[in-house]
Amino acid sequence: KAGVTQTPRYLIKTRGQQVTLSCSPISGHRSVSWYQQTPGQGLQFLFEYFSETQRNKGNFPGRFSGRQFSNSRSEMNVSTLELGDSALYLCASSSAVSSYNEQFFGPGTRLTVL
Amino acid sequence: KNEVEQSPQNLTAQEGEFITINCSYSVGISALHWLQQHPGGGIVSLFMLSSGKKKHGRLIATINIQEKHSSLHITASHPRDSAVYICAVSRTDKLIFGTGTRLQVFP
Numbered sequence: 001k002a003g004v005t006q007t008p009r010y011l012i013k014t015r016g017q018q019v020t021l022s023c024s025p026i027s028g029h030r031s032v033s034w035y036q037q038t039p040g041q042g043l044q045f046l047f048e049y050f051s052e053t054q055r056n057k058g059n060f061p062g063r064f065s066g067r068q069f070s071n072s073r074s075e076m077n078v079s080t081l082e083l084g085d086s087a088l089y090l091c092a093s094s095s096a097v098s099s100y101n102e103q104f105f106g107p108g109t110r111l112t113v114l
Numbered sequence: 115k116n117e118v119e120q121s122p123q124n125l126t127a128q129e130g131e132f133i134t135i136n137c138s139y140s141v142g143i144s145a146l147h148w149l150q151q152h153p154g155g156g157i158v159s160l161f162m163l164s165s166g167k168k169k170h171g172r173l174i175a176t177i178n179i180q181e182k183h184s185s186l187h188i189t190a191s192h193p194r195d196s197a198v199y200i201c202a203v204s205r206t207d208k209l210i211f212g213t214g215t216r217l218q219v220f221p
Contacts, residue, residue, distance in 0.1 A: 033209070037155075043200065043211040056208055088155050103147070103209070105157040 002027065004093050004106035012112045018079040021109045025072050025093030031055075032074040033103065034066060037088040046089075049074055078111075086113045117141050120201050120212035127219045133188040135215045137201030140182065147209070148175050148186050149200040157200070160186070191219045 005024045013019050025032050034046040045058040049068035066076040072093075078085055088110050092103035119138045127133055137146070148160040161168050161175040163184075168175050172191075177184040188195055196219050201212040 035209075042213050043202070045208040045210070048208070058208060090155070090157060092157075101145075102159055102162045104159065105149075108155040108157075110155065 004091060004104050006089075006091055006106040006109050008109060009107065010110050010112075012114060013081050014114050015081055015083060017081050018077060019081060019111060020075055020077045021089055021091075021111075023074045023076075023091035023093075023106055025074070025091075026095075026104055029093035029095045029104070030072055031094040032068055032072065033092045033094070034074070034076050035090045035092070036060075037090060037108075038084075038086070043090075046076065081113045083113050085111065087111060116213070117210050118201055118203055118212040120199075120215050122215060123213065125215055125217045127191050127217070129192055129219055129221050131191050131219075133191050133195075133217065133219075135186045135199050135201075135217070137184045137186070137212055138182060139184075139201075139203050139210075141203065141205060141210070143203040143205060145204040146177055146184050147202040147204065148184075149202060151198045151200060151214070153197075160199075188217075191217075193219045193221055195219050 007022045031050045033048040037043045047066050048056040052068045063079045068074045088108045090108045092105045094101050121136045145164045147162050149157050151157045163177050172189045174187040198214040198216050200214045202209045
């Protein structure tokens with residue numbers, strides 16, 4: 001089975017722009033979670049989608065949004081980028097119906113905001 | 115105080131040494147995860163456990179639910195074990211991560 005894939009792997013944007021990141025889960029997995037990793041804050045939970053519905057959400061401003069499609073692929077969007085949004089964005093998929101069984105992580109998208 | 119605390123933050127070992135990384139948490143959980151992150155960012159899930167002990171190769175993870183504590187052990191460490199090891203706990207609505215333990219194993 002192919003693993004979790006994320007595109008693009010690297011991205012450079014300027015302040016004020018918006019960005020869309022994509023995540024394709026392992027085939028058959030219906031849960032996709034997004035995480036932000038920064039040197040200062042470590043790994044933080046952004047949101048989780050299951051069967052096209054946002055099931056859980058972390059403590060991030062409304063500039064961070066996401067969605068999930070019928071094929072379980074997910075996108076996250078960050079609008080009005082700030083310098084502090086520079087981070088590694090990771091997605092993870094899970095096969096379980098209940099939240100937070102074993103997570104399979106993608107390689108991440110490294111976003112740099114200038 | 116962080117809800118998930120790991121110790122030590124940094125760990126240096128010689129090849130072949132037995133290594134222990136500790137994780138303590140202060141919240142109710144449904145499961146605890148041990149993750150490995152290599153330079154470059156990719157994260158691999160090593161263990162998910164809610165009780166007792168699990169073993170995979172040279173890695174052993176234990177959890178004590180009453181004491182809210184888990185340990186990750188690496189037997190016969192090898193330079194390829196060099197990575198950041200992250201403890202995370204599952205709650206009903208999210209994963210909460212520890213700050214990680216950076217392990218360097220020298221030949």
